[in-house]
Amino acid sequence: MQAKASSSEQDGRSFIENARRAQIVRAALDTIAELGFAKASFAKIAKRAGLSSTGMISYHFDGKGDLVAEAMRDVLAAAAAAMGPRIRAETGGPARLRAYIEANIAFIAERPTDMKALLEILRNNAGEPAWFLQSISLLEEAFREGQRAGEFGEFDPRVMAIAVRQAIDGIHALLAAEPRTDTAAYAQQVVRIFALATARS
Structure with a gap:
């Protein structure tokens, strides 16, 4: 599995937008790991990310399902990048x-x-x-x-x-x-x- 492109030319988003999305994904992973999936609300994720409201999350992600799907893709892409070359060698x-x-x-x-x-x-x-x-x-x-x-x-x-x-x-x-x-x-x-x-x- 390949990681999502971060270039604005490839995904249509600016560097700042990509950085904000990455910040939210990081906060989501930390919150889910600490509190569990059910208790990881947008409010708790926003607080951990240092955002003033949940509106910023909703701006970047179409609901919790979209956010956790992105988080899952990021972890799996990181795992593939870390393990793949070692195995193929x-x-x-x-x-x-x-x-x-x-x-x-x-x-x-x-x-x-x-x-x-x-x-x-x-x-x-x-x-x-x-x-x-x-x-x-x-x-x-x-x-x-x-x-x-x-x-x-x-x-x-x-x-x-x-x-x-x-x-x-x-x-x-x-x-x-x-x-x-x-x-x-x-x-x-x-x-x-x-x-x-x-x-x-």
Whole structure:
């Protein structure tokens, strides 16, 4: 997924308008992460953004749905930009699996507020099942390709994809309960577990 263009020539908005939209999106993510989706009203978002009224939000966004959709796109674009190159730099199924796990957990550790807000948005907009299915479908296909190439052993690619995704997403709850968790060590253990689980016998 690509980030939205910020150039006024590409989106028809001025630099100031784009800066204001980014300010509002940032405030929305912080508010949703702190208070939850339901309690993240325009009034609370406006206050966090330092705006005098909610009218400024309404000027830039067509309702809460439009605002949270923009916030979700921003987080997903940032995740793709951070993780994509790291994964594509590797060659072979096992190496890319390691990079996928490490890059995902590193992004979650670096941007816990954004990820917490993203999960809130997905859950409250009925988007979580679709997002989850999309993410495991990509992993499942990667496992199938690796098996066809003889890089992975015999296992159910869909079940393995779900297991990997759940192991990665499990860090959310752990960080919420224990913020000082060593995420790099966690990633190493997850990589080791799935290296063994997917290896050729």
